[in-house]
Structures are given as C-alpha cells and as structure tokens.
Amino acid sequence: KERMDKFQESKSIMRQINKSFANKDFTIVETGASKLQKWGLDMNNFFPEGSNKKPSEAREEIWLEPDLFKLAIENFTKASANLLKISKEKNLEKTIQAFREVANTCKGCHKKFRN
Numbered sequence: 001k002e003r004m005d006k007f008q009e010s011k012s013i014m015r016q017i018n019k020s021f022a023n024k025d026f027t028i029v030e031t032g033a034s035k036l037q038k039w040g041l042d043m044n045n046f047f048p049e050g051s052n053k054k055p056s057e058a059r060e061e062i063w064l065e066p067d068l069f070k071l072a073i074e075n076f077t078k079a080s081a082n083l084l085k086i087s088k089e090k091n092l093e094k095t096i097q098a099f100r101e102v103a104n105t106c107k108g109c110h111k112k113f114r115n
Contacts, residue, residue, distance in 0.1 A: 003046040004056070010039050014106070017083075017099055026090050029099070033084035036102065040077030044070060057115045072109040079105045 013032040020028035047069070052058040062069045079102040086098040 003051070003058075006039060006043075006046060010036060010106075014103065021092065021096055021099075024090075024092055026087050026095070029087040029095055030084060033080050033087055033102075036080035037077055037084060040073055040080050043073050043076070059113050059115055062113050069109075069113055072105070072113065076102065076105040076109065 013035055017029050017032040020026075020032075047058065047062055049063060052060060052062065079098070083095070083098040083102050087095045089095075
C-alpha cells in the first residue's frame with residue numbers, strides 16, 4: 001500500500017510539473033524534480049521479496065531480473081536529477097525535453113515491470 005501511494009504521489013508530481021510549463025513556473029519543476037529524485041533513491045527499498053501480491057501491480061520480473069529493475073530505477077533517478085539541473089537554467093524547451101526523458105523512464109519501467 002505504501003509503495004502504491006508513493007507511485008500515486010509521483011504521478012501527481014509529474015502532472016503538476018507538466019501543468020507548470022504553461023506559466024513557466026520553474027519553482028514547481030525544481031521542487032517536483034527533487035521529490036522524484038528522492039523517490040528514485042528510495043524506490044528499491046519498497047520492493048521486498050514477496051510484495052507482489054494483490055492489489056500490487058508489480059510483475060514477478062522485478063525479482064527475477066533484479067539487475068534490470070535496479071537499472072530502470074537508476075535511469076529514473078538520473079533523469080530526475082537531470083530535470084532538476086536543467087530546470088535551474090530556466091530554459092523552457094530544454095526543461096520540457098528533460099521532463100519527457102523522466103516520463104520515458106516511467107513508461108519503460110511500467111512496460112517491463114508492471115501489470
């Protein structure tokens with residue numbers, strides 16, 4: 001449950017960041033990117049063995065291919081850190097591109113490791 005709540009929170013943060021582009025609110029982007037990076041650093045701790053029972057949407061591949069899963073988390077964390085760094089430049093186009101990179105890490109991980 002706690003893991004699922006954390007993922008819902010990150011989804012909400014991603015939405016907030018996306019909306020912030022309309023008025024170029026880089027403070028929201030920076031705050032959100034920082035939270036996403038922290039979540040990436042903590043994420044692996046929320047997947048103990050046997051925690052894939054309903055209502056979890058985690059696939060067994062998380063535990064069968066732990067190195068690939070850890071790499072996916074690292075990619076998310078690095079992309080989030082990059083978003084934070086780029087957002088401080090206050091260049092909207094670059095920030096949107098960095099945001100898309102974060103979103104792509106989410107999609108890639110969900111495709112492989114989520115039901």
